[in-house]
Amino acid sequence: MGLSRHVRKFVDSRFDTETAESFINKQVHKRLPPHTGWLHVFGSLSLLLFVSQTITGILLLIYYRPTPEAAHKSIQYITAEVNFGWLYRQVHAWGASVMIIAVVLHMTRTYFFGAYKKPRELTWVTGVLIFIVTITFGFTGYLLPWNQIAFWATTVGTESANKVPVIGEWLRYFLRGGDAVTGETLSRFFVVHVIILPWVLTGLLTVHLFLMRATNLATLEAVGEEKFAPPECGIPFFPVHVAKEGVVAVFLLAVLVTLSVVAPWEIGEPADPLATPAHIKPEWYFLPSYQLLKYFEGPYGAFVGILACSLPFVLLLFWPFLDRGKHRHPKKRPIAVGVGLLAVLAALFLGVLGHLSETDRTIFGRTYHFDLLGRPHQVTTSSDPSQLNHVD
Amino acid sequence: MEKQPTRRGFLDWLIGLCSAAAGAALTVPGLLYLWPAARGGASEDVEVPNAPTLAPGQSAILQVRGKAVIVVREQTSFTAYSAVCTHLGCLVKWDGSRKEFLCPCHAAVFDKNGAVVSGPAPAPLPPYKVKEVGGKVYVSLS
Numbered sequence: 001m002g003l004s005r006h007v008r009k010f011v012d013s014r015f016d017t018e019t020a021e022s023f024i025n026k027q028v029h030k031r032l033p034p035h036t037g038w039l040h041v042f043g044s045l046s047l048l049l050f051v052s053q054t055i056t057g058i059l060l061l062i063y064y065r066p067t068p069e070a071a072h073k074s075i076q077y078i079t080a081e082v083n084f085g086w087l088y089r090q091v092h093a094w095g096a097s098v099m100i101i102a103v104v105l106h107m108t109r110t111y112f113f114g115a116y117k118k119p120r121e122l123t124w125v126t127g128v129l130i131f132i133v134t135i136t137f138g139f140t141g142y143l144l145p146w147n148q149i150a151f152w153a154t155t156v157g158t159e160s161a162n163k164v165p166v167i168g169e170w171l172r173y174f175l176r177g178g179d180a181v182t183g184e185t186l187s188r189f190f191v192v193h194v195i196i197l198p199w200v201l202t203g204l205l206t207v208h209l210f211l212m213r214a215t216n217l218a219t220l221e222a223v224g225e226e227k228f229a230p231p232e233c234g235i236p237f238f239p240v241h242v243a244k245e246g247v248v249a250v251f252l253l254a255v256l257v258t259l260s261v262v263a264p265w266e267i268g269e270p271a272d273p274l275a276t277p278a279h280i281k282p283e284w285y286f287l288p289s290y291q292l293l294k295y296f297e298g299p300y301g302a303f304v305g306i307l308a309c310s311l312p313f314v315l316l317l318f319w320p321f322l323d324r325g326k327h328r329h330p331k332k333r334p335i336a337v338g339v340g341l342l343a344v345l346a347a348l349f350l351g352v353l354g355h356l357s358e359t360d361r362t363i364f365g366r367t368y369h370f371d372l373l374g375r376p377h378q379v380t381t382s383s384d385p386s387q388l389n390h391v392d
Numbered sequence: 393m394e395k396q397p398t399r400r401g402f403l404d405w406l407i408g409l410c411s412a413a414a415g416a417a418l419t420v421p422g423l424l425y426l427w428p429a430a431r432g433g434a435s436e437d438v439e440v441p442n443a444p445t446l447a448p449g450q451s452a453i454l455q456v457r458g459k460a461v462i463v464v465r466e467q468t469s470f471t472a473y474s475a476v477c478t479h480l481g482c483l484v485k486w487d488g489s490r491k492e493f494l495c496p497c498h499a500a501v502f503d504k505n506g507a508v509v510s511g512p513a514p515a516p517l518p519p520y521k522v523k524e525v526g527g528k529v530y531v532s533l534s
Contacts, residue, residue, distance in 0.1 A: 152482060156497065159481030177428040179458050180476075184428060274453045274460060276482040278496040294498070297512060358499070372498055372512070 031234025032241055033219045039113075040217065042106035044245045045252060046130075047205065049099035052256070053137075054198060056092040064144070066190040068183040071146035072270040079267060090260030096138050098256065100285050103131050111319075111340050114328030115218035121320035123211040126204050128316045133201050138283060140193035143186060147268030152280045154189075155181045160293070163302030180273065223326040279358045288347045291354035294373055312343065436532075443470065443529035451486035456531050461520055462486060462493070463531060464504070472520040472531045473506045479513040493517060 011017055032040075063082055065074040078085035107127060110116055116124035143154045158181065161171040177184030219226055235241055282290050289309040296305030315322070323336050330337050353374030360369050360379060368376040438456045446452060446465040453462050453475050462475035464486050473493070475483045482497035492509060493502040500511030507516045521532040 152497075156480040156482065162481075173428060174426070180460070182458070274455065274483065276485075276496050280482065280497050294512070297514075299514060302514070 027213060028238045030213075030216070030237045031231045032217050032237055034229070034233055034235060035220055036217055036235045036241060038244060038248075039109045040241070041245050041248045042102050042109060043212075045248055046099060046102040046106055046134075047209075048245075048249055048252065049095055049102055050201065050205070053092060053095050053099060056088045056095065057194065057198075059088045060092055061194060066144070066186055068146060068186060068271070071144065071186060072267070075145045075267055086264070087257070087260060090264050091256050093265040094256055094259045096141060097284070098252070098259075100134055100138060103134050107131060107316075108340075108344070112330050112337060113218065113220065114330070114333060114336070116320040117218070117323075117326070117328060118223050118320075120211070120215050120218060123208060123215065124320050125317060126208040126211065128313070130201065130204050130208060131316075132313060133197055133204060135285060137193065137197050137201075138285060140189040140197065142283060143181075143189045144193065145267060146186060146271045148271055148275075148277050149268055149280065151181060151271035151273070152276050153282050154185065155276075156280055157282060157286075158185070160302065160306060163306055165300070165303055168303075182273070218328060220329045222328060222332075225326070281354065284351065284355070287354035288350035291350040291357065291374065294357075437523070437530035438533075440470075440472075440529040440531055444527065449488035451488070453483060454531075456520075457533055459533065461531055461533075463522065463529070470522045470524065470529050471504070472522045473502075473517040474520070475517075477513055478508075478515040478517065479511070484517065 060078060063074055063078045063085065065071060075089070078089050080086075110124065110127065139154075139157065143150050158172055158175045161175055162168045164171055173179065175185075175188070176182070177188050221227060281287070292309055293302065293305040296302060296308065323333075325333060325336070327333050353370075356370040356376075357372055357374045358370065360367055361376075362368075367379040369379050370376050438454075440452060440454060440463050442452055443463060443465070446463075448465055448467050451462055451464045453460060455461070460475040460483050461472050462484060463470055463472045477484050477495040477497065477500050479495065479498055479500050482495050484493040484495050484500075484502065486492075487494050491504045493504075493506070495501075495511065495513065498512050500513035501509040502513065502517050503509050505516075506519055508514075523530050523532070
């Protein structure tokens, strides 16, 4: 009798393995709705990226030192000295951005397919919470290399908390662990990034996946008018959909490694708390909020701006309870689809403005200075090339 | 008919109350633990180490009790302001030729007295006391 049979017999004699096997078989061979296709792989792609971030994050933790004196040097050490350290650091850094893209694409597909409607409202709510946690992962992880850009982007980001009336100063003090961004802030962000958020996300993902499996994937039929097609009409989860996910996983791995080699993230200069570099900007996924905040001025401007930036997340969270129409097909939901398209376009527009703001760009042979609010002003060069004149 | 209180109901209520009290007793110290401990000691004068070497119109940024302070040398005296821009916390720089403080992040401009000249800053730069004793320059946060 082989070893596997011995193990099997040992386990069978102690546990109810038949029930467990039957549950696993049911999940593996579950039939998905007939319209399930390539657009349905972004969820598992996000999950795969979380796994990748966890593995590469654990590997980085072996050499990373979360103190102001050692953090930047330890990143340099990982990149230059540790075997394949550069690769794991790059895959982790790029993985953060790609994970946010994957989560956003997954949410976008769910939104436009109306898959958040009854009985899947809570699946959507947990999904939005996963999105918020993913962004918080990005914010807390960004500080850890302790370079100039990260230090000052975090200073600006945490300073925004100060604009909340009454409790703003306390909130900023709590987030930073003091008046300014210091080693205390690094410790706090480190603990949140490597201990708290991973467990929060694991919990949310467990609930999300449980709800998704319990209610199956949504069809495009209206709420209450679903036609229960016989199981043989559906797409088998295994092997058909899993094969699609496998293809996408391999493609993702290729993309991550290619980006790591072709466009590596710089380590940057070590943080200097006494010198702010020019034109600090947050990571690309914060650019729409960063740009939107600039349009609110005055004593309560920043607070109103923070409310304006928070509103889309609140709307997302409660959207299934606001859009109570029964139709799921995009063609039958012109208002919801219009709102969704406008939101996507507004985020893209603000993101591009945020990227362009406070820079000089040459477009079709003419140089433009994009001011704080992203407005272009043509720049003419005088005879002295060091002198630039702005033409409004 | 009014529902009569039962011994079981009272005990349920008492157990709930005790559980809530125990939860609070465990949670409050945890929350207080997370609150940052005060650092920096008593407020006292701090010497600006390179002040004597500054030429008129030049400035220096230093940390005093964890706060960034910018010290500017004028013709015969020194002035000091918080170097933290009141907009979003970047550190301002002194432009000696324009006699203005400039924020490199979002282009806020303050005059030599710390008042807002232009840009998004909502408030002036807070001033600090400066005194010269025996050829040395001190900044006071009090």
